[in-house]
Amino acid sequence: xxxxxxxxxxxxxxxxxxxxxxxxxxxxxxxxxxxxxxxxxxxxxxxxxxxxxxxxxxxxxxxxxxxxxxxxxxxxxxxxxxxxxxxxxxxxxxxxxxxxxxxxxxxxxxxxxxxxxxxxxxxxxxxxxxxxxxxxxxxxxxxxxxxxxxxxxxxxxxxxxxxxxxxxxxxxxxxxxxxxxxxxxxxxxxxxxxxxxxxxxxxxxxxxxxxxxxxxxxxxxxxxxxxxxxxxxxxxxxxxxxxxxxxxxxxxxxxxxxxxxxxxxxxxxxxxxxxxxxxxxxxxxxxxxxxxxxxxxxxxxxxxxxxxx
Amino acid sequence: xxxxxxxxxxxxxxxxxxxxxxxxxxxxxxxxxxxxxxxxxxxxxxxxxxxxxxxxxxxxxxxxxxxxxxxxxxxxxxxxxxxxxxxxxxxxxxxxxxxxxxxxxxxxxxxxxxxxxxxxxxxxxxxxxxxxxxxxxxxxxxxxxxxxxxxxxxxxxxxxxxxxxxxxxxxxxxxxxxxxxxxxxxxxxxxxxxxxxxxxxxxxxxxxxxxxxxxxxxxxxxxxxxxxxxxxxxxxxxxxxxxxxxxxxxxxxxxxxxxxxxxxxxxxxxxxxxxxxxxxxxxxxxxxxxxxxxxxxxxxxxxxxxxxxxxxxxxxxxxxxxxxx
Numbered sequence: 001x002x003x004x005x006x007x008x009x010x011x012x013x014x015x016x017x018x019x020x021x022x023x024x025x026x027x028x029x030x031x032x033x034x035x036x037x038x039x040x041x042x043x044x045x046x047x048x049x050x051x052x053x054x055x056x057x058x059x060x061x062x063x064x065x066x067x068x069x070x071x072x073x074x075x076x077x078x079x080x081x082x083x084x085x086x087x088x089x090x091x092x093x094x095x096x097x098x099x100x101x102x103x104x105x106x107x108x109x110x111x112x113x114x115x116x117x118x119x120x121x122x123x124x125x126x127x128x129x130x131x132x133x134x135x136x137x138x139x140x141x142x143x144x145x146x147x148x149x150x151x152x153x154x155x156x157x158x159x160x161x162x163x164x165x166x167x168x169x170x171x172x173x174x175x176x177x178x179x180x181x182x183x184x185x186x187x188x189x190x191x192x193x194x195x196x197x198x199x200x201x202x203x204x205x206x207x208x209x210x211x212x213x214x215x216x217x218x219x220x221x222x223x224x225x226x227x228x229x230x231x232x233x234x235x236x237x238x239x240x241x242x243x244x245x246x247x248x249x250x251x252x253x254x255x256x257x258x259x260x261x262x263x264x265x266x267x268x269x270x271x272x273x274x275x276x277x278x279x280x281x282x283x284x285x286x287x288x289x290x291x292x293x294x295x296x297x298x299x300x301x302x303x304x305x306x307x308x309x
Numbered sequence: 310x311x312x313x314x315x316x317x318x319x320x321x322x323x324x325x326x327x328x329x330x331x332x333x334x335x336x337x338x339x340x341x342x343x344x345x346x347x348x349x350x351x352x353x354x355x356x357x358x359x360x361x362x363x364x365x366x367x368x369x370x371x372x373x374x375x376x377x378x379x380x381x382x383x384x385x386x387x388x389x390x391x392x393x394x395x396x397x398x399x400x401x402x403x404x405x406x407x408x409x410x411x412x413x414x415x416x417x418x419x420x421x422x423x424x425x426x427x428x429x430x431x432x433x434x435x436x437x438x439x440x441x442x443x444x445x446x447x448x449x450x451x452x453x454x455x456x457x458x459x460x461x462x463x464x465x466x467x468x469x470x471x472x473x474x475x476x477x478x479x480x481x482x483x484x485x486x487x488x489x490x491x492x493x494x495x496x497x498x499x500x501x502x503x504x505x506x507x508x509x510x511x512x513x514x515x516x517x518x519x520x521x522x523x524x525x526x527x528x529x530x531x532x533x534x535x536x537x538x539x540x541x542x543x544x545x546x547x548x549x550x551x552x553x554x555x556x557x558x559x560x561x562x563x564x565x566x567x568x569x570x571x572x573x574x575x576x577x578x579x580x581x582x583x584x585x586x587x588x589x590x591x592x593x594x595x596x597x598x599x600x601x602x603x604x605x606x607x608x609x610x611x612x613x614x615x616x617x618x619x620x621x622x623x624x625x626x627x628x629x630x631x632x633x634x
């Protein structure tokens with residue numbers, strides 16, 4: 001999006017769902033937090049992209065299984081291995097790049113699913129009211145107090161090693177209530193507006209009112225929450241991998257930290273301990289900053305999202 | 310009177326929620342792939358002992374009867390024996406609970422107080438350097454990956470500088486020595502607690518600072534602040550006595566909302582620092598397939614979260630006279 005289109009408030013103009021986003025962009029551009037966040041994010045996106053390029057060591061190199069035959073212990077940075085190698089002689093730089101890809105994959109897909117669920121449930125609860133509303137919101141209350149990380153731990157003790165997509169799915173299933181509460185509140189206030197009344201009088205069905213008239217108005221808010229959900233999904237996956245319950249077939253940053261911790265290299269291999277931790281922290285920071293910048297766009301007084309896990 | 314009714318209603322809600330969690334956990338443990346009996350019976354047990362425990366837990370009965378047994382056992386504190394420790398689970402978690410509560414409550418209170426204090430200062434210097442650096446500092450510490458921060462703390466303060474012990478909660482030699490007084494024991498625990506407490510504090514105070522800051526800025530626009538100014542009160546009095554107490558209320562709310570987050574963080578901190586608490590026990594039992602211990606630790610943690618939520622809600626209702634439910 002290069003040009004920020006200033007939408008006019010002309011009523012005859014058809015409302016498009018993209019409009020609020022374009023309007024917001026012009027405010028967003030002014031925010032320092034937004035700029036820092038976006039820059040960091042672009043760097044991480046490039047890292048994720050570079051992970052697809054075959055490394056110079058060996059075009060068939062895989063960060064999980066590829067070992068340097070000449071190295072049998074952890075070594076420091078060198079011309080061949082830019083960040084050094086781990087205890088089996090695997091290249092840390094390739095692992096770090098692969099970790100960026102996993103972080104985006106986990107963060108964005110879990111966030112997208114939880115936002116989808118949260119928005120749908122919030123709109124349904126707010127629009128239908130009464131029994132359905134109470135039921136859904138009590139369910140939300142209940143899930144909200146559950147510590148997601150520990151829930152996934154219990155599940156993995158029962159079902160064995162979880163693969164990465166199962167982890168993503170569980171994170172999504174446990175992280176929708178915050179969004180749904182906000183969307184519900186927004187829906188409740190929208191429901192009172194004349195244009196909804198008008199649509200109803202004109203004979204629009206409930207589904208049409210929800211998707212055609214309410215959804216475009218709550219989407220920017222969902223989008224805001226998506227950035228916070230990306231953060232929490234990345235943190236949960238990283239923490240899970242750190243504790244040794246990650247997908248054993250995936251090289252994530254949390255996994256790298258687990259290896260450095262479990263193999264007892266944390267005191268003598270700073271080149272191994274520092275990069276993954278810095279990456280997890282910075283990618284979290286960048287999404288968090290983006291969220292706060294968007295927050296300013298949407299409503300400066302909006303209550304900030306506290307928890308990230 | 311209103312407050313009492315509100316508390317009563319919340320307690321009822323919590324009991325219902327807890328029962329749902331209890332039931333879901335029961336179903337998960339019975340319906341997950343694998344043999345539910347082997348999950349509750351220690352593989353090293355003699356057949357006679359195993360038989361006895363099976364009938365105690367009602368594992369030979371139909372699902373519905375099992376559930377009745379399960380609930381009864383829960384309320385009588387009979388969670389079976391831990392596979393790993395070979396002791397009743399209830400004794401193990403009873404041992405660990407005070408340690409967790411000590412670390413958890415002290416970290417939350419400390420970070421909330423410091424967060425409120427610093428947030429107040431940041432809002433007072435809005436737009437100036439102090440404010441900018443505080444906001445950035447809060448954002449950065451709040452988003453640092455907790456286990457990694459814990460490792461860095463150990464590396465720097467325990468390994469390089471050797472100021473604090475690397476892991477654990479007590480030093481054996483201090484506690485086994487009969488000549489050592491209570492004060493020395495207390496100081497020993499404190500000495501071990503600095504790093505885990507410091508880690509949790511660093512992670513948490515940032516969000517409280519940010520909330521306090523924005524809440525302060527909102528409060529300063531209120532009419533009663535203008536009135537206080539018009540009365541000619543000192544700026545410091547207005548800030549500390551008129552604005553801050555009201556502005557701190559959202560921080561209390563956010564303590565409640567972020568409890569689940571804090572519990573996750575607590576478990577990670579306990580694990581890295583090998584602090585003998587419930588969270589570490591849960592992580593440990595899950596990785597060692599110690600199902601009775603895992604189940605009981607999880608239930609206890611859920612219980613702690615629910616009760617702390619209640620405490621926060623009641624505290625809020627008590628602190629804010631404008632809100633009476």
